[in-house]
Amino acid sequence: MAEDYTPKSNGQMSVKDAQVAVVMVPLPAQGHLNQLLHLSRIITSYDIPVHYVGATTHMRQAKFRVHGFDPVTAKNLHFHEFRTPPFENKPPNPNASHKFPSQLIPSFYATIHLREPVCSVVRQLLGANHRRVIVIYDSLMTWVLQDVATISNAECYRFNSISAFYMYSSNWEARGKPFEAETEIFEDIPSIEECATPEIWELWNKQQPIEGKICSGELYNSSRVIERLYLELVAKEVNGFNLWAIGPFNPLLSEQNKDSNKRHQIFNWLDKQETNSVIYVSFGTTTSSSDKEIEELAIGLEKSMQKFIWVLRDADKGDVFAGEERRAQLPESYEERLKGRGVIVRDWAPQLEILAHPSTGGFMSHCGWNSCMESISMGVPIAAWPMHSDQPRNSQLITKVLKIGLNVRHWAHRDELVTSEIIENAVRTLMASPEGDEMRKRAAELSIAVKQSVMDAGGNNAEMDSFITHITRCTLPSS
Numbered sequence: 001m002a003e004d005y006t007p008k009s010n011g012q013m014s015v016k017d018a019q020v021a022v023v024m025v026p027l028p029a030q031g032h033l034n035q036l037l038h039l040s041r042i043i044t045s046y047d048i049p050v051h052y053v054g055a056t057t058h059m060r061q062a063k064f065r066v067h068g069f070d071p072v073t074a075k076n077l078h079f080h081e082f083r084t085p086p087f088e089n090k091p092p093n094p095n096a097s098h099k100f101p102s103q104l105i106p107s108f109y110a111t112i113h114l115r116e117p118v119c120s121v122v123r124q125l126l127g128a129n130h131r132r133v134i135v136i137y138d139s140l141m142t143w144v145l146q147d148v149a150t151i152s153n154a155e156c157y158r159f160n161s162i163s164a165f166y167m168y169s170s171n172w173e174a175r176g177k178p179f180e181a182e183t184e185i186f187e188d189i190p191s192i193e194e195c196a197t198p199e200i201w202e203l204w205n206k207q208q209p210i211e212g213k214i215c216s217g218e219l220y221n222s223s224r225v226i227e228r229l230y231l232e233l234v235a236k237e238v239n240g241f242n243l244w245a246i247g248p249f250n251p252l253l254s255e256q257n258k259d260s261n262k263r264h265q266i267f268n269w270l271d272k273q274e275t276n277s278v279i280y281v282s283f284g285t286t287t288s289s290s291d292k293e294i295e296e297l298a299i300g301l302e303k304s305m306q307k308f309i310w311v312l313r314d315a316d317k318g319d320v321f322a323g324e325e326r327r328a329q330l331p332e333s334y335e336e337r338l339k340g341r342g343v344i345v346r347d348w349a350p351q352l353e354i355l356a357h358p359s360t361g362g363f364m365s366h367c368g369w370n371s372c373m374e375s376i377s378m379g380v381p382i383a384a385w386p387m388h389s390d391q392p393r394n395s396q397l398i399t400k401v402l403k404i405g406l407n408v409r410h411w412a413h414r415d416e417l418v419t420s421e422i423i424e425n426a427v428r429t430l431m432a433s434p435e436g437d438e439m440r441k442r443a444a445e446l447s448i449a450v451k452q453s454v455m456d457a458g459g460n461n462a463e464m465d466s467f468i469t470h471i472t473r474c475t476l477p478s479s
Contacts, residue, residue, distance in 0.1 A: 019129070019130055019131045019132065019472075020048055020130060020131070020132045020134060020471055021048070021049045021050075021051060021125045021130045021132075021133050022040075022043055022048055022049070022050045022133075022134045022135075022136060022471075023051045023118065023121055023122060023125070023135045024040050024051065024052045024136050025054070025114075025118060025135060025136065025137040025138060025141045025145065026052070026054060026058075026062070026138050027108065027111070027138040027141055027161070028054060028055060028058040028107050028108065028111060028318070029108075029285070029286065029316070030061070030065065030284075030285040030286075030316060031285065031368050031370040031371075032138050032140075032161050033054075033058060033061060033062040033065075034062065034066060034370055035159075035249055035370055036052070036136070036138065036159060037052065037062050037063075037066050037071060038066070038069075038249035038250050038251075039136070039219075039221070039246075039249045040052050040071075040077055041069055041071070041074060041249075042246075042249060042464065043468075044074060044075060044077050046468050047076065048076065048468070048472075049076045049077075050076060050078065051078045051080055051121060051125065052071075052077065052078065052080070053079075053082070053114065053117070053118055053121060054080075054081070054082070054111075054114065055081070055082060055083070055084045055107075055110065055114070056081040056082065056083055057319045057320075057321060057322075058107075059079050059080075059081045060081075060321065061320050061321070064348075065348055067350045067351070067352045067353060068250060068251035068352055068353075069251065080117070080121055082113075082114060082117040084110045084111070084113040084114065085113060087106040087107050087109070087110040087318055087319075088106040088318075089107075089318050089323060090103040090317065090318075091103060091317055091323065091326065092288035092314055092315035092316075092317070092326075093288065094288040094289055094290045094291070094293075094314070094326070095290050096288075097415075098197055098388065099288075099387040099388045100195075100196050100197045100200065100286075100388040100389065101286040101287075101388075102197060102199060103315070103317055103318065104286070104316065104318050105199050105200065105203070106318055107318030108140065108203060109203070110318075111141060111143075111144055112143055112144065114144045115143065115144050115145075115146065115147060116147075118135075118145065119147040119148055119151070122135065123151065126151070126153055126154065131153060132153045132154070132155065132471070132472075133151075133154045133155075134155050134156075134157065134471045135154060135155070135156045135157070136156075136157050136159050136219065137156060137157070137158060137159065138158075138159055138161060139158050139159065139160055139161065140203065140207065142158075142207040142210045142211050142214065143207045143210055145210075145214050146210050146213070146214065148214065149213050149214040155216045155471070156214040156215055156216055157215070157216055157217045157218065157219055157242075157471075158211070158215050158217070158218050158219070159219045159221075160220050160221075161221065161369060161370075162369055163220075163222060163227060163230070163372070163390065163393070163394055163397055164220055164222055164227045164230040164231045164233075164245070165227055165230045165393060165394070165396075165397040165401065166390045166393045166394065167230070167234050168230045168233045168234050168237070169186050169189055170192050170393075171234070172186060173186075173191065185396070185400055185401060188412075189392075189393060189396060190392045190411045190412075192393075195388055195390070195391075195392055195393075196388060200389075216242065217242030217244070217470075218238070218241065218242065218243045218244070219246055219467070220243070220244070220245045220246070220247060221246070221249050221369065221370075222245045222247045222373070223245055223247050223248060223450055223453055223454075224245055224453070224463070225446070225450050226376060226402070226446070226450065227397075231243070231245050242470065244463050244464075244466060245463055246463050246464045247373055248373045248374075248376070248450060249373070250352055250373065250374050250377060251352070252377055252450070252451050252454065264349070264350050264353070266309060266349065266350075266354065267353070267357070269343055270309070270354070270359050270360070271357075271359070273359040274359065275358050275359060275361070276358070276359070276360070276362075276440060277307050277359055277361060277431075278307045278308060278309060278360050278362075279306055279307070279308045279360075279361065279362040279363070279364060279383070279427055279430065279431050280308070280309050280311075280351075280354050280355065280362070280363050280364070280380075281297075281301070281309065281310040281311065281363075281364040282310075282311040282349065282351060282363075282365065283311075283365070283385065283387065284365075284366045284368045284370075284371060284387075285313075285315060285316045286315050286316065286366075286368070286388070287315055287366050287387045287388075288314050288315040288326075291328070291329065293417070293418065294312070294329075295331060296417065296419055296420045296423065297310075297418075297420075297423055298331055299331065299423075300419075300420035300421070300422070300423025300424045300426075300427065301338075301342060301423065301424075301427065302334070302337070302338060302342070303420060303421075304423070304424045304427035305341075305428075306427050306431045307341050308341075308342045308343070308427075309342075309343045309345060309349075309360075310342065310344050310345065311346075311349045311351075312328055312330075312344050312345065312346055313325070313346060313347075313348075314326045314328065327346070330344070351371070351374065352374055355374055355375055355377075355378040355380050356378045360378075361380070361381075361431060361440060362380060362382075362383060362427075362431050362436070362440075363380045363381070363382050363383070364383040364385060364408065364426075364427070364430075365382050365383070365384065366385060366387045366391050367384050367385070367386045367394040367398060368389075368390075368391055368394070369390060372394050372398060375443075376402075376404070376443070376446055376447065377447060377450055377451070378447060379443045379444040379445075379446065379448070380440075381404045381405050381406075381430060381436065381439035381440050381442075381443040382395075382398050382404065383405065383407075383408050383426045383430045384399055384405050384408060385407075385408040385409055385418070386411055392411040395407065395411070402442070402446065403439065404443040404446060405430075405443075406426060406429060406430060406435075406436075406439070407426075408422065408423065408426045409422065
């Protein structure tokens, strides 16, 4: 018997007395934890229970850092915390020759110990009157699910934490870079091999043999408004394989919390600034800058004469709650000189709310996909400064395809020091030039289109509805 669907006030479907449960298996890195936690929030809005699983420290991290909703009080969202054996919790190396966060690798390998607990959760849910359990897993967590493939009435869907642009361009590179229509944009694209370190490719290769045995479809935190061409090209390559672009996951209508006891102090300053007058500077949770790089950035921001918020934190360790964090030094009397024009944030910053604030007019970013989607959603253009992994290709999507940003430093010059003059010029161009105004205009237009797409009858809402309809269908495919 099919479920009873009734429309909700937001235009989505609701599943009464849901017989389907979802298990969410994120990679323990901030951008991945955050994306799948927001996806959990969306799925629970369909009255489907979601069970978010992981190691104890990473569950704490995900809940502590999320913005836009309170996961602790969210209806139908359940957390399953499991202990894993201790792993080496090295600090990041700000002077490493490659910016890839190698200090996180031990925590990634520790996830293999979630294999038995996750399988147990799936079996328990099936024994609790759920006729089907859907497992959504990060693409680097495949090995945790190898036993789930043997469980009847369980299905696994891979979540790609990367852009379709990255996925298609990687497939194109793997095929030997054949000339095809729409591939001209890839002419100077960086090789994926040089964007990460051998140890992460080794981890990836260990999991690939399992992929074909468990995967029933793919999900992207993206939108056809943003990446229609590349989503269609990826879909063409997988030849009818189930694929859904169900992003953006982050809340689109972020409202500032007016409770002074809960509101981050940065907004007391931001509220006083003019519209589009502040550039937000943050390089995510996996970038560690050297003392010299920090000095050049500090001087460049000062010389630009633009207002800024700079999140100056070191990259995450595998366990963000253990050990001391390096406190980067700024030039002498720097914060005193720039008081009123620049704000340094050394704790965890509410990035989504900062990007949503009307005073924020630019974002200097490493171009991690989570940050890209948040910036696009909020209509903020990007000064792209990619560091590793998918970021160099994401920066090309931002600057060359969507044309809502500029390059601070081209990836080809990644081994060269980015001087204060380069930073000054990039900030001035983005924040105080006709060229920057055009990028801001295009970013605002794209933001409107994205928000419209997730409203009733919009493209993304329909795509999410399609995925929910698929996972709650009456029958499973024959084996």
